[in-house]
Amino acid sequence: MSFTQATISLTDNGVMTMLKAAISKADEVGQPQCIVIVDASGETLGEIRMSGAKFLSRKSALAKALTSASTGGASSSIPETVRSAIGLATEGSITGLPGGLPIRIDGVLVGGVGIGSGTGEQDVAVATAALVAVGAQI
Amino acid sequence: MSFTQATISLTDNGVMTMLKAAISKADEVGQPQCIVIVDASGETLGEIRMSGAKFLSRKSALAKALTSASTGGASSSIPETVRSAIGLATEGSITGLPGGLPIRIDGVLVGGVGIGSGTGEQDVAVATAALVAVGAQI
Amino acid sequence: MSFTQATISLTDNGVMTMLKAAISKADEVGQPQCIVIVDASGETLGEIRMSGAKFLSRKSALAKALTSASTGGASSSIPETVRSAIGLATEGSITGLPGGLPIRIDGVLVGGVGIGSGTGEQDVAVATAALVAVGAQI
Amino acid sequence: MSFTQATISLTDNGVMTMLKAAISKADEVGQPQCIVIVDASGETLGEIRMSGAKFLSRKSALAKALTSASTGGASSSIPETVRSAIGLATEGSITGLPGGLPIRIDGVLVGGVGIGSGTGEQDVAVATAALVAVGAQI
Numbered sequence: 001m002s003f004t005q006a007t008i009s010l011t012d013n014g015v016m017t018m019l020k021a022a023i024s025k026a027d028e029v030g031q032p033q034c035i036v037i038v039d040a041s042g043e044t045l046g047e048i049r050m051s052g053a054k055f056l057s058r059k060s061a062l063a064k065a066l067t068s069a070s071t072g073g074a075s076s077s078i079p080e081t082v083r084s085a086i087g088l089a090t091e092g093s094i095t096g097l098p099g100g101l102p103i104r105i106d107g108v109l110v111g112g113v114g115i116g117s118g119t120g121e122q123d124v125a126v127a128t129a130a131l132v133a134v135g136a137q138i
Numbered sequence: 139m140s141f142t143q144a145t146i147s148l149t150d151n152g153v154m155t156m157l158k159a160a161i162s163k164a165d166e167v168g169q170p171q172c173i174v175i176v177d178a179s180g181e182t183l184g185e186i187r188m189s190g191a192k193f194l195s196r197k198s199a200l201a202k203a204l205t206s207a208s209t210g211g212a213s214s215s216i217p218e219t220v221r222s223a224i225g226l227a228t229e230g231s232i233t234g235l236p237g238g239l240p241i242r243i244d245g246v247l248v249g250g251v252g253i254g255s256g257t258g259e260q261d262v263a264v265a266t267a268a269l270v271a272v273g274a275q276i
Numbered sequence: 277m278s279f280t281q282a283t284i285s286l287t288d289n290g291v292m293t294m295l296k297a298a299i300s301k302a303d304e305v306g307q308p309q310c311i312v313i314v315d316a317s318g319e320t321l322g323e324i325r326m327s328g329a330k331f332l333s334r335k336s337a338l339a340k341a342l343t344s345a346s347t348g349g350a351s352s353s354i355p356e357t358v359r360s361a362i363g364l365a366t367e368g369s370i371t372g373l374p375g376g377l378p379i380r381i382d383g384v385l386v387g388g389v390g391i392g393s394g395t396g397e398q399d400v401a402v403a404t405a406a407l408v409a410v411g412a413q414i
Numbered sequence: 415m416s417f418t419q420a421t422i423s424l425t426d427n428g429v430m431t432m433l434k435a436a437i438s439k440a441d442e443v444g445q446p447q448c449i450v451i452v453d454a455s456g457e458t459l460g461e462i463r464m465s466g467a468k469f470l471s472r473k474s475a476l477a478k479a480l481t482s483a484s485t486g487g488a489s490s491s492i493p494e495t496v497r498s499a500i501g502l503a504t505e506g507s508i509t510g511l512p513g514g515l516p517i518r519i520d521g522v523l524v525g526g527v528g529i530g531s532g533t534g535e536q537d538v539a540v541a542t543a544a545l546v547a548v549g550a551q552i
Contacts, residue, residue, distance in 0.1 A: 055373055150465050178317075243279065
């Protein structure tokens with residue numbers, strides 16, 4: 001095994017494109033949102049709190065993004081039976097709340113996007129719009 | 139869309155008027171209370187821990203105030219099925235405990251008030267008295 | 277004295293306009309930056325970590341933004357003799373590092389912008405570009 | 415030595431009287447202030463952030479109040495040579511910034527008051543006014 005391996009990462013152009021697409025979708029849905037994008041190490045790349053969004057949803061949107069970046073799956077795919085235990089063991093970073101999706105481009109998990117303030121369906125719709133904008137896997 | 143939008147904020151006169159009314163109601167009810175008032179971004183504007191109130195209720199009163207300032211609803215309106223999950227994902231900032239009410243004046247959400255130390259009914263009665271004192275929507 | 281007072285706040289359109297202008301200036305300068313924008317209570321409205329920016333500069337950029345939003349002045353205007361003391365007393369939130377500027381529009385302090393990763397001069401240049409983009413006072 | 419000893423503590427009436435006197439003095443001085451009052455264990459009893467005060471001064475005002483409640487002296491009496499070391503060792507709770515005064519009534523140290531947002535002189539003047547209002551030792 002080699003000491004290093006090739007990977008890819010999101011550029012700021014990718015992040016801004018995702019934020020703009022998410023805002024556009026949130027406007028269309030009529031629900032202001034908190035939007036958070038993290039990299040493959042969970043470090044924030046970009047975020048926006050839209051006018052009228054719930055300010056505490058910044059925290060839950062971050063947890064959703066972290067969950068998806070770490071697990072590679074939708075935040076809602078955390079099994080219900082372990083949600084409390086995993087949430088506690090990760091100081092709230094892992095959540096089963098819907099609205100977190102992994103950002104997978106060219107087969108590589110490059111991070112996660114988390115959306116919060118709306119219903120679960122609204123949050124997922126906005127997260128999906130952000131993924132579509134950069135050609136990420138849905 | 140403009141770069142800014144008009145809004146209103148609570149003055150310290152408004153905050154002191156709310157604190158006095160809450161203390162007066164708590165005295166009437168016979169239950170000393172922790173009273174916390176936050177602005178529309180969740181930053182504390184004023185608080186009082188009455189003689190005989192539970193000191194840890196400062197924390198729950200803050201969570202109640204934050205919940206109402208963020209969601210625009212009573213803290214007790216957080217659906218029971220998601221309370222644990224949202225509480226974990228927001229580091230305890232969102233709570234379903236009764237005693238948090240939004241401060242909405244002239245149609246604008248200007249913050250939240252949270253009360254803690256009594257029963258749910260006592261906490262809500264004191265929060266309501268604080269709202270009435272500044273002509274906020276009940 | 278009234279219970280409320282009129283004010284204004286930044287919209288997400290204002291925040292996105294500032295982020296885009298800051299990125300554009302950083303590209304022109306050739307120094308990737310961390311860009312943080314907070315509201316008048318210090319709650320984050322938006323942020324971007326550009327490709328190649330220092331990830332820990334997210335923290336210093338936040339401190340710069342908070343400093344300017346709280347004091348209404350440039351972060352660099354904190355007197356040198358009190359920087360350590362005030363930094364300690366505010367858990368690092370107040371900093372004298374250059375790169376934080378207040379966002380003042382129509383005479384109202386609506387928040388702060390903080391930039392970090394470059395030299396002090398580069399950080400201030402990028403912060404200034406963000407202010408110009410929304411017609412804020414320089 | 416006995417297992418217990420008599421002491422006295424501030425009532426909420428005492429705290430509200432101090433807050434009102436501090437606000438009144440701050441209005442007279444023309445500098446909005448953050449005012450924090452803690453008990454003899456450093457637990458917050460009351461606080462107000464006046465309209466136009468610096469929101470980060472809540473933190474430094476708390477540190478000043480804690481310093482005076484803990485040491486029984488003015489925050490500014492912490493010797494300059496040890497300020498950094500003690501500040502670090504107490505996670506910023508001890509500060510030498512002026513504006514913190516002990517609340518000593520009938521010879522008993524019942525807490526501390528901390529003021530922040532103005533000059534050192536303004537902060538001390540407001541803290542003193544709060545002490546005078548409850549007959550505390552100056």
